[in-house]
Amino acid sequence: MISIPKGTKDILPKDVYKWQLAEETFRKTAEKYGFTEIRTPIIEHTELFSRGIGDTTDVVQKEMYTFEIAGRSLSLKPEGTAGVGRSFIENKLYADGLPAKYYYITPCYRYEKMQKGRQREFHQFGIEVFGSDKMMADAEVILLAYDFLTSVGIDDAKLHINSIGCPKCRAEYRKALQDFLRPNYDRLCDTCKSRFERNPMRILDCKSPECQKIAEGAPHMLDYLCEDCRSAFDELKALLDVYGIPYEVDPGIVRGLDYYTKTAFEFISDKLGSQATVCGGGRYDNLIEQLGGPATPGVGFGLGIERLLLILEASGKEPKAPSVCDVMVCGLGESAKEAALKLTKQMRESGIRVIIDVMERGLKAQFKYADRAGARYVVVIGDDEMAKGVVSLRDMANSSQQEVPAGEIIDVLRRVYG
């Protein structure tokens, strides 16, 4: 037997309606805010990600699906923003007027070890706004995420926000933090030692008691923000208050992708095990320039669809499955078969969802089939009906049955479904 590759999942018919519903809600929400969809390839030149995301990041260093073909190095997208940024530049979308507001739905690929809420192929809803360096844009992006989560039934995801500064103040903070930690460098755990150069901010939320102790009283990013970043963060908080979105300032939010600046935010759920973030985003004022485009600020988020569905399931908020049909036609006997087939075709032409038993089973089995499929009505055509020129119409919900002249059945049903 050939099995599915590790870290991927089939989305089975019994679950697919949840995806469709989530997608529909996301599209509607994004369009409410004036966003339009953009679709970019799953494969991009590897260089796009190493330059955009940063070649020191874990994602780029060890998690990308990279392959060589015809002498070019290509990679499966590990996240959505870089591709959209590339397209923005390549198609000169900035010439269409700013801000540019896009949404997308895409699979992403990261070669990671599986665990709850983490797969190698996963799916994201995403939003990007290019062109505005104002906090109104950040607030709108966060509002959209909040709106969407609420619409889909998630009301207990907590918004955490932070500012990770701009390259200027971040460098200064980094230095201050390293200076603070350096005397105790030898006592840090091994992972923190490796973080020391690469991402010292991570040391602050290390779980090792020893590291926590060392980190006590460490300087705070928020205290090192430059004037510009400081006032921007204050403004963002004020705007969130205007929108009435509750949030918590969480200095522990750090971004693993290099392109982030200033605003960093996450929606966190306690229903996801250790992968608590369902939606993560922030501002990336240097990405477009770094990719070779005109200096253009940006802000956006990625929202994990699998995680979203996990939360819905864990909180009993899953939408219920829709029925797969409205009506089932049962033909009994050879003489009625043709009439049943014709009627089925006509009903479908009227826009009614109708099934007919293509296994030619007995009547009892056909009713079972109708019941399972969620058909509200069953239309029976047999010898009795043929002789009388009628069909039997059974309402499965209340077990009532009546005879309807054969010529009128379409109209009767169309009144309900057409």
Next chain:
RNA sequence: GUGGGUGUCGUCAAGCGGUUAAGACCCUGGGUUGUGGCUCCAGUAUACGAGAGUUCGAAUCUCUCCACCCACCCCA
């Protein structure tokens, strides 16, 4: 890459050295040679993750491997 856990029919799940390897659900058929959901009856299995070993005898003990899950790391 480093830990921990789990593997018995399509699914859930008993069994813990000797059983025809329970049971339930699902599925199929029947009780009404033309009527579902409830009920009753019947039917269906090359199911003990794989391979070695111990033993008169292994789903049950040992070893190795594999798969899946969870945690670290990182992130959606």
